[in-house]
Amino acid sequence: MELTAVGKRYGRRERWILRGVDLAVGPGELVRIAGRNGSGKSTLLRLVAGIERPSTGRVARPGPAAYVPERFPPALPFDAASYLLRVGRVHGLSAERARRRAGELLDRFGVADRAGTPLSRLSKGTCQKVAVAQALLPEARVLLLDEAWTGLDPEARAVLDEAAAERAAAGGTVLFVDHDPARLAGLTSAAYRVGTDGVLRPVEDGVPEPAAGGPVMEVEVDVPDGAPLPTALPGAPEVTALAGTAVRLAVPAAHSDALLRRLLLGRPAVRVLAVRRREEGER
Structure with missing residues (x-):
């Protein structure tokens, strides 16, 4: 996955949210994107996902991306299982494969008993689990997690940690944004920060070193x-x-x-x- 001289602004007279972004991330990499609130982190992930187009430059992906947005719209007219089935079909999975993957993920996140519940009646935390499940379901080559851990209980956060590491281990490319600086510590291959000027820079010493001492x-x-x-x-x-x-x-x-x-x-x-x-x- 590669971004070349990417810039983004919403209007010719508006400020640049991102400018001159060059980023190459290979298979098996797990990359943190950091920055202040409003700095352009979510915009960067939406550009990679193909949800938005860059104002300048080029975004090249090795295939479709799966994306957990910062805010998941729960008012969709589906229950959890049928929504995941539709997502799987959109990504090209057979109906049987999509149903099986949906069941596996709902079970893994501890919400299999709410598979038939309309999204509009699910709690915020359960909705977030469905939002994460829809991104993990297709096993896409690019996985984008925008504050995906927010609203999850500790057990579900641990499951998502594990799932992100598994996707990278299987050769996927994973980019994530999270407010916890220790998120996936020791597993990330690189870290970058979006500055207030819209420029993406490597974080010096961004990959945590293993803790000294201990077993x-x-x-x-x-x-x-x-x-x-x-x-x-x-x-x-x-x-x-x-x-x-x-x-x-x-x-x-x-x-x-x-x-x-x-x-x-x-x-x-x-x-x-x-x-x-x-x-x-x-x-």
Whole structure:
């Protein structure tokens, strides 16, 4: 996905919301977009989604994007399940596949019992879960999350964290905006900030480093034919070459689950040989 010299303003005499934006994000990347309220973060995501057109420049995507808007319109004339079915069909899924994915996601977010409830009668939190589900449903190559965690309960926020990491691990491109600076810490591959001048700049030290101290997990894997490991691995693991095509990855324990998912779902697929906790004082 690539933005080249992108600018946006709403009227020839209006101020530039975005100007001169150059951004290239590859498959498997999970990227944070930061900035003050009103700085243009949501506008940037809408341009990537194709909802709005740039005033200048070009936006190129590898395929359709799935998007969770900052505000989801709950007054649509559907119940949760039929709405998700329609979204799936729009994205080209078969009716059977769309129904199955809808059921899986409603269950994953703990609202399967409200599948037949009209959207207008759902609570704000449940509506937000449906909004997230509709973006995850098609497994699009580009996933855009605009404050998607707002209004979710802690359990659902954790599910969305996991789902975003899974989408990137499967080769998707994920851009997200969130007010919590710790959101997906250790998993992001890059971070950018939209300035008050509308210019997008890399955030220095935007990818959080693994926390010092604490328990460490070691994951030994065999990489077929000595192929390179997937890029931007969660937790920025310390890599040690072993015999043959095997390597050992040492990562803070808090990132070990995400690392294993990325290794097992990413490309190239690797074979996990062993997982162990590094004892204190070991190197």
